[in-house]
Amino acid sequence: MTSAALGTSTSPAEVTNISAHGLWILLDDAELFLPFTEFPWFREAPIGKVLNVERPSVNHLYWPDLDVDLAVESIRHPERFPLVSRQQSN
Template sequence: MPGTTTLAVEVTHISKHGFWLLLADEELLVPFDQFPWFRKGTIEQISEVQWPTPDHLYWPGLDVDLSVQSIRNPDAFPLVSDAAG
C-alpha cells in the first residue's frame, strides 16, 4: 500500500495582515481580511499546512480546506456564510 503523497509547502512569514505560503517556487499572500478563518489561529496552527494535491491545501489544526486557486484569485471565490441564518 503506497503512502500519501504530499507536496512541499511552507509558511514563510506571518504578520497582522496575513501570512505568506511558499508552494514549490510560488509565494502567495493569504490576507486575513479575505481568509478570516486564520485570523485567530496560532502560529503553530497556521504553520501546520498540508498540500496533498496541486489545488488543495489543508490546515488540520484549524480544520480549514482551501483551493490554491481561491488564494490566487479570491474574487472568483466569494465568502458565503449562513452564520446569521
C-alpha cells in the same frame, strides 16, 4: 514486478511569514499572500496551527489543526471565491 506510483509527488507548502494583515505561503516557486480579510480562519488561530499545513495534491491545501481546506485557485484568485456570510434571524 514493480508497482506503479500511486500519484504525482507534490512539493510541500510552507508558511513563510505571518503579519497583522495575513500570511505568506510558499508553493513551488511562488510565494502567495493570504490576507485575513479574504481568509479569516487564520486571524485568531495559534501560530503553530497555522504553520501546520499539508498539501495533499497540487491544487489542495489542508490545515488539519484548524480543519481548513483551501483550493490553491482560491488563494491565487480569491475574487472568484467570495465568502458568503449569512445572519440568522432571532
